[in-house]
Amino acid sequence: MSMIPLQHTAENPWHEQIDSLPVAVLYKHSPTCGLSSIAMEEVKVLCQDRSDVPVFLVDVLMQRSLSDEIESRLRIRHESPQAIIFKHGAPVWHGSHRQVTLRRLSAELNT
Numbered sequence: 001m002s003m004i005p006l007q008h009t010a011e012n013p014w015h016e017q018i019d020s021l022p023v024a025v026l027y028k029h030s031p032t033c034g035l036s037s038i039a040m041e042e043v044k045v046l047c048q049d050r051s052d053v054p055v056f057l058v059d060v061l062m063q064r065s066l067s068d069e070i071e072s073r074l075r076i077r078h079e080s081p082q083a084i085i086f087k088h089g090a091p092v093w094h095g096s097h098r099q100v101t102l103r104r105l106s107a108e109l110n111t
Contacts, residue, residue: 003027006056008066014075015073018056019089023109025055027100028067028082037099039081046105053109085109 006026008014018024027043030036047055060067060080071078079096085108086092093108 001046001051001054002034003043003055003057006058006063006066008063009091013055014066015078015089016072017098018086021054021086022088025053025105025109026058026084026086028054028058028060028070028078028080028084030060030080031082032061035097036081039097040082042100042102042105045102049102049106050109100105 004086006014006017007068018026025043025046027039046053058067060072060078067078070076070084072085074091076084076091076094081100082094082096083100083105084091084094085105095104095108
């Protein structure tokens with residue numbers, strides 16, 4: 001499965017797209033950051049390895065207000081690259097920078 005661009009509208013709030021899923025990953029990406037580019041490659045492999053897990057993508061430059069809304073709602077400080085794992089709509093793990101690796105995401109998804 002490929003990454004799903006996360007959308008947010010009044011009729012379709014971002015969190016409702018995630019709340020209904022047993023597990024999901026939200027990945028915040030900055031296209032101008034070298035570390036984000038490295039993390040993006042790790043997340044792409046995760047998408048291939050775990051096609052059963054939807055991975056939602058937020059481009060923090062193009063979707064700044066959405067990124068801010070996520071930070072506010074979850075009370076998880078924004079960083080990029082950043083990954084947040086949800087189980088039944090609740091965030092159960094988040095990591096940023098060098099924590100966003102295939103190994104770490106796979107381990108956290110298996111707990």
